[in-house]
Amino acid sequence: MPELPEVETVRRDLAKVLLGKKITALKVFAPTTVKPSAATFIKKLKGLSFADLNRRGKLLIFELNQPDLFLLIHLKMTGQLIYLSPKTAITGGHSFSQEERSRSFPNQHTRVSLTFEDGGRLFFNDLRKFGYLRLVDTKTLEQIIANNYGPEPLDKSFTQKGLSLNLKKSQRSVKAVLLDQKIIAGLGNIYVDESLFAAGIRPIRTANSLKPVEVSQLFKAIPRILKKSLRYRGTTFRNYLDSSGQKGNFSEKLQVYGRGGQKCYQCGNTIEKIRVAGRGTHYCPQCQK
DNA sequence: GTGTTTGTTATCAA
DNA sequence: CTTGATAACAAACA
Numbered sequence: 001m002p003e004l005p006e007v008e009t010v011r012r013d014l015a016k017v018l019l020g021k022k023i024t025a026l027k028v029f030a031p032t033t034v035k036p037s038a039a040t041f042i043k044k045l046k047g048l049s050f051a052d053l054n055r056r057g058k059l060l061i062f063e064l065n066q067p068d069l070f071l072l073i074h075l076k077m078t079g080q081l082i083y084l085s086p087k088t089a090i091t092g093g094h095s096f097s098q099e100e101r102s103r104s105f106p107n108q109h110t111r112v113s114l115t116f117e118d119g120g121r122l123f124f125n126d127l128r129k130f131g132y133l134r135l136v137d138t139k140t141l142e143q144i145i146a147n148n149y150g151p152e153p154l155d156k157s158f159t160q161k162g163l164s165l166n167l168k169k170s171q172r173s174v175k176a177v178l179l180d181q182k183i184i185a186g187l188g189n190i191y192v193d194e195s196l197f198a199a200g201i202r203p204i205r206t207a208n209s210l211k212p213v214e215v216s217q218l219f220k221a222i223p224r225i226l227k228k229s230l231r232y233r234g235t236t237f238r239n240y241l242d243s244s245g246q247k248g249n250f251s252e253k254l255q256v257y258g259r260g261g262q263k264c265y266q267c268g269n270t271i272e273k274i275r276v277a278g279r280g281t282h283y284c285p286q287c288q289k
Numbered sequence: 290g291t292g293t294t295t296g297t298t299a300t301c302a303a
Numbered sequence: 304c305t306t307g308a309t310a311a312c313a314a315a316c317a
Contacts, residue, residue, distance in 0.1 A: 001295060058296075077295050078314085109314095128313045130296070148297090172307060181297085189295060238294075278309065279295070 002075040004153070004186030005226055006234035006248060007058050010081055013243040014122075015053040017083055020065075022049045022117040030111035033126065035134040044135055045071070045114075057149050057185030061141065070141050072134045078239040079124065079131030086119030127239060149185040153222050158184065160219040167207040167215060174210060174218075175203035176277035184222065190235055190257045193282050195221045197256045202288045203276045228253065256282040 002010070023045055028038040035041070045064075050071075052063040060081075062071040073081065082105065105123045106113055112124040112133055124133060136144070151157035166183050167174065177183055178192040187195070196203050198221035201214055210218070229235060234248030237258055241247060255265060260273025260282050269286040 003296095074296085076297075076313090126313090127315070128295090130313055170306090176307080179296090280293080 001077055001188055001190060001237060002079065002234070002240050003058060003188035003191050005191070005229035005250065006240050006242075007055055007060060007075065007186070008230060009234045009248065010075075010243050011053055011055045011060055014081065014083060017085070017120065017243075018050050018116070018122065019053065020049055020051075021120065022047060023114050024117050025115040027106070027113045028111070029106060029113070030126075030129060033111040033124070033129060033132055035132065041133070041135060044069070056145055056152070057181050058188070059144075059149075068137045070136050070138070072132075072136055072141070072144070073124070074131050074134075075126070076128070076130035076132075078127040080126070080239065080241050081243050082123045082125060082241065082245050083243045084121045084123070086116075148181055150180075150182045151184060153184050153186060153226055158223070160216060163219050164212070164215045167210055170207040172207055173203060173276050174201060174205050174207045175279070175281060177207040178222075179277060179279070186226075187222070189279050189281075190237065190254070191222075191225060191229070193257045194225050194255060197283060197288060198225055200288050202285075203281045203283055204274070256284060258282065 026042045026045055028034055028041060031038045048064045048066055050062050051065045054061045054063070058074065060073040062073065064071065075081070084105065105121070107125065109125045109127045110123050111126050111129065114122040124131070151159070151162060163184070167177060170177050175192055175196065178187055178195065179189070193203065195218060199214060199217040201210065201218060229250040232248060232250035232253060233242060233246070234240065235250040235254065236247035237251060256271050259271045262271050263269070264271055264284040264287060267284065267286045269284060271282055271284055274281050
């Protein structure tokens with residue numbers, strides 16, 4: 001479940017190795033994964049290179065070295081972007097790490113692959129086929145961002161006042177509000193549960209019932225947890241791997257997510273698992289009110 | 290065969 | 304009209 005820290009980790013890693021390299025070949029194994037059609041997709045991208053790599057919420061935005069063209073990649077639930085560095089051309093050379101050699105791509109879940117001029121390869125793997133690669137122009141990109149994404153929780157655009165207003169005007173559960181990408185861009189099930197635990201708030205509470213002090217705790221907890229997860233290169237709970245095929249280490253730091261039935265590290269009571277906003281939801285009945 | 294997993298959108302209900 | 308809740312999608316696993 002790639003959320004902000006996982007997508008940002010992939011973005012940072014890929015930016016180091018991909019920018020400025022010409023795309024020499026593309027393969028589309030799953031036509032429904034790309035937009036527009038696979039033929040157009042390949043034709044437009046071949047010969048171009050990435051000029052920049054940005055992120056909005058959980059959406060990766062690759063800027064191409066051609067005006068008015070962007071490649072959007074969304075990993076959704078099970079998407080992976082795995083980069084294999086080029087083989088050394090020197091005789092007898094073998095630059096593949098053991099990690100890389102032990103895995104062979106493309107595999108049955110590879111939906112798209114890109115080959116670069118230096119021999120490096122990027123694989124988009126996605127077991128569930130929810131993720132996508134989409135080519136858009138500037139205007140479309142701006143519309144997508146304007147219509148779907150609220151403030152970035154690690155930017156100055158994320159303010160306590162703004163969060164407070166959004167919570168006050170909603171009768172949904174606080175969990176549903178935090179999952180809403182228009183309210184905060186980049187949170188998903190894991191970090192919503194973790195943030196609510198850190199703020200001492202039960203996920204089922206209606207958003208407009210939060211007291212100012214609780215809003216304040218929540219506002220501080222969200223960026224704190226996201227930054228901590230970023231330091232650990234994100235959370236691997238099920239499928240997530242970074243661009244080198246490595247797991248994220250924040251999994252060990254999770255306080256409530258995936259810990260239903262286990263003891264709360266803080267108070268020793270049993271973590272409960274319920275369903276809120278249609279999602280598996282974990283909380284400590286003692287620490288969260 | 291059944292239930293569960295979630296990011297996002299579509300659809301339905303109030 | 305607005306708001307919120309829910310279904311649907313995809314595929315694999317326990």
